[in-house]
Amino acid sequence: MSLFVYFTAAAVCFYLLVYYNVFRGGRCSSPAKLEGKTVIVTGSNTGVGKATALQLAKRGARVVLACRSRERGEAAAFDIRRESGNHQVVFMQLDLSSLKSVGRFAETFLRTEPRLDILINNAGVMSSGRTQDGFGMAFGVNHLGHFLLTNLLLERLRRCSPSRVVTVSALLHRFGSVSFPALQSRKDVVDGESSWTSLQAYCSSKLCNVLFTRELANRLEGSGVTCYSLHPGVVHTELARNMSRWLQLLLRPVAKLLFLDPEGGSQTTLHCALQEGIEPLSGRYFSGCALQQVGARGRDDALAAKLWEVSERLAGLSQHAES
Ligand SMILES: NC(=O)c1ccc[n+]([C@@H]2O[C@H](COP(=O)([O-])OP(=O)(O)OC[C@H]3O[C@@H](n4cnc5c(N)ncnc54)[C@H](OP(=O)(O)O)[C@@H]3O)[C@@H](O)[C@H]2O)c1
DSSP states (O other): HHHHHHHHHHHHHHHHHHHHIIIIIOOOOOOOOOOOOEEEESSSSSHHHHHHHHHHHTTTTTEEEESSSSHHHHHHHHHHHHHHHHOOOOEEEOOOOOOHHHHHHHHHHHHSSSOOOOEEOOOOOOOSOOOOOBBBBHHIIIIIIIHHHHHHHHHHHHHTTTTEEEEOGGGGGOOOOOHHHHHHSSSSSSSSSSHHHHHEEEEEEEEHHHHHHHHHHHHHEEEEEEEEEEEEEHHHHSSGSOOOHHHHHHHHHHHHHHHHHHHHHHHHHHHHHOOTOGGTTTTOETTTTTTEOOGGGGHHHHHHHHHHHHHHHHHHHHHHHHH
């Protein structure tokens, strides 16, 4: 009997240790209210993005849910309006796997909305396949789509400064790399097509998020627009929906026990979007609502500058500027 008690106590201690040290994040402590401010959250029909949008709506912001599916986006807008009591929550169609759709979204937004105070690049995929423009899915959606979107909205952010760009990266950026030859030859950051390379591509797209934020901060210095990248924690969401059914079955009980819920997973995004006084940390990376060091590749300024230059070309940014 006493052995059983010891075993149970040890298991509970182990669980608490792992939960508090590895999985649980901090909490956003900013009291900021957002009446009169406009926020865009990409991929906000579910998961971390939806939880983020709800918290921002509760603080009074006008929230634009930039989602690819009209049905899922409008259902989320309905839920958020009902739960927050804020009627300034609207859906606007954005498919980050199509550069044309990104251009259309930006055009509609700039025509119909007078302000943009916070842009939250949250949408993300962990899957193989190709975007409508032929890029690797993770690179195209997680990095290139957000790269174009941010650039097309920069002037409005500048005009509404102080304003912020928050990009949701991941701890897995540490395992990422950027292969410029692969980008040139096969429109992807990694070589080959397999489950392993799609995980690598996800990690690399998240490294691109970190590098993009770093270079964006350099370019925006003195403009009043600041930017941050972050790891939201390990969160129980739909992100693993494209993994094999077996892996999902194995993951589910662990996720239920240990992972953050989406509300917990939204805290570092909210911290980066709202916390007063972090402006001097523009370009840096956060986790658990605190500043964190990025992996070595994420601190490489030359790599960040080259990625920006290549992304400009791949996203056809000069054509957008001309049209
Ligand atoms: N969950 C974690 O443990 C974790 C850890 C580290 C980082 N992250 C990052 O956190 C962010 C949010 O992920 P999540 O965990 O909340 O995942 P999720 O539940 O799968 O939500 C992802 C969101 O992105 C949207 N999206 C996917 N492809 C899109 C496209 N082509 N255009 C527009 N929207 C698109 C999805 O829309 P649909 O519903 O229409 O597919 C969904 O709204 C991602 O950037 C992810 O990489 C998550």
